[in-house]
Amino acid sequence: MKYIFLLFLFSIHAMVTQAQTDASLENIVITSTKKKTQVLTLENSVLQVNVSPKDVRKFKARGFVRYSDFGAKGDGKTDDIDAIAVTHAFANQQNLMVKADQGATYFIGGKERTAIIQTDTDFGTAAFIIDDTAVKNYNAAVFEVGSKLQAFKLEGVSSLKRNQEKIAVSLPENCLITVTNSNIRRYIRFGLNQNNGSAQTDIFVVDKTGKVDMAAPIIWDFDQITEITALPIDEKKLNISGGRFTTIANQAESKYTYYSRNLTIKRSNVIVDGLEHRVSGEGEHGAPYNGFINVNNCAYVTVQNCILTGHKTYSTIGAAGKPVTMGTYDLIVNRALNVSFVNCSQTNDIKDSKYWGIFGSNYSKNLLYDKCILSRFDAHMGVANATIRNSTLGHMGINAIGSGVLTVENCTIYGRNLVNLRSDYGSTWQGEFIIRNCTFVPASGNPVSASLIGGSNASDHDFGYTCYMPERISIENLKIDDSNHPENYQGPAIFSNFNPQMTDGSYEEKFPFVRTREVLLKNVTTASGKALRISDNTFIFKDVKVVTY
Structure with missing residues (x-):
C-alpha cells in the first residue's frame, strides 16, 4: 500500500485532466516512497517516477528542480526527453521552478514525449539538440506551455454581432472566448493552394460581467453558433528564459506534413525571453515546419530578445495540381490575441530568398513587431489590428x-x-x-x-x-x-x-x-x-x- 499512498499524501498525478493541456500528452505518474528517486518506463510509454520524501523536502526548500535531479545526463548523446518531461511534471504538481543544468547539452530524439510546462522555467545557457531525422509523431510538441485552468462550454449564448460590446454571461474570471459557426465558410483560398475554406471562427476576451475587450473586437456576425468555449485567463505571468536550441532538420518527403517539434504556448500571460533556435542538416528535400515557437489559443504573450532561424524553402505539388513552394516557419501565431515580438532577429540573411519568411499567423488580433529584424510579417487567415515599428523586414516583407x-x-x-x-x-x-x-x-x-x-x-x-x-x-x-x-x-x-x-x-x-x-x-x-x-x-x-x- 505504501507505493500507492502518493496520491493521498502529495496529490501528485501528472495525467493533467483538469487543465487546458491535453492529458494524453504526459502519461506520467509520480509516487513518493522511501525508495530512491528514480524514473521507470511502464507499459504504453507511461513513466513512473518515485521521489523520495527526503528529495521532496529538499526540492521544496530549494524552490526549484533541475533536469539532472530526475536522471537527465546532459551529455548531448543520451536521449533526455523522459527526464525532462518528468522534471516538469513534478514541478507542475509542486509549483516549483525548473532550471536547466548549466553547461549541459540535452539530446532529444524522435520518441513521442511532450514536456508540459506550467511553472517558470529557466533554460539558461543549456543547449538542446532536437533530432528530427527519425520522428515517431511529427505533430507532438517537445515542450507545451499549458494552463492549469480548465476550458468549459459557454451556455446561453446563441448568437453574436460584429463589434458587440457585451455578452449575457457571468464568469468566474476574465476569459478567452472561442466561437465557431461551422455552417459558414470563410477564407476560401484561391490559387495553387486553393481550398474550400474554413468554418467561421472568432476569438475575443471578456471580463467577469461579459464585457468584451473592444481593443480586440468581435469581427463576424454569428447568426448561429455551433460551438463556443471559455478559457479562464491566468492572471500570473509565466516566464520562460534562455535556452540554445538546435533542430536537426527532418529529411522527409517534401509535402504538407507540417512538423510541430517545437515550443507550443497554449497558456495566456507568458513571456519567452532570450531563447535561441537554430537549424542544421537541411538537405535537398524536407517537410515544412509549423513554427519552433507556436502560440495558439491564448492571449497576452510576449516573445522578446530571441534569435530564430528561417527554414529552407522546398516545393511540392499544390491543391491545384501544380508545383508550389511550401510555407515553413519558425514563428507561428494561431487564434491568439495581443501577441508581441520584441527585439527578435534571425540567424540567416533576411534578404536571402532561399529561406522562407519566418512568421505566419491565422485568426489573430493585435499582433506587434517592435525592434525586430525578420524576413517577414504575415497574416494568412486574417488579423484584426497589427503594428510593426522600429523594425526591418526582409525579402518577403509585410503580407496581410x-x-x-x-x-x-x-x-x-x-x-x-x-x-x-x-x-x-x-x-x-x-x-x-x-x-x-x-x-x-x-x-x-x-x-x-x-x-x-x-x-x-x-x-x-x-x-x-x-x-x-x-x-x-x-x-x-x-x-x-x-x-x-x-x-x-x-x-x-x-x-x-x-x-x-x-x-x-x-x-x-x-x-x-x-x-x-x-x-x-x-x-x-x-x-x-x-x-x-x-x-x-x-x-x-x-x-x-x-x-x-
Missing part, C-alpha cells in the same frame, strides 16, 4: 489580410511591396493603413517597377466574404529607394495592377471588390527622382482621392 488598423512606423521594408495584400485571400483589408517614417527598398534593391500596395483580385472568386481595400491609406515621411530600376521605369505606383482585365466600365465584377476611398501623402520622396503615381491601371483607381499635403 484582415481588418482594423495596420500601423507601420520607423521601419525599413525590403519586400516587393511596402505592404502586400494577399491575393489568395482576396487582397482584403477592412480598415485603414497608417505608414510613418519608413524606408522602402523594393525587392531588396533589385530592378523592379515599384508599387507600394500590392495585391490582386479579379472579382470572380467567392472568398466567403466581401473583399475590401483599406478605406484610407495615410503615408507620411516615406523614402523610396528605387535607385536601381528597370529601363522605361515610370516611377513608383501607389497601387499595383490589381486586375489587368478591368480596363473600362464593361468589366463585370461577379464579387465586388470595394476599393480605397482616399490616400493621404506627406513628404514621400524617391531616389530615382520620379514622381509617385496612382497605378499602371488608372481605371481601377479612378475614384480614389489622393491628397498631398
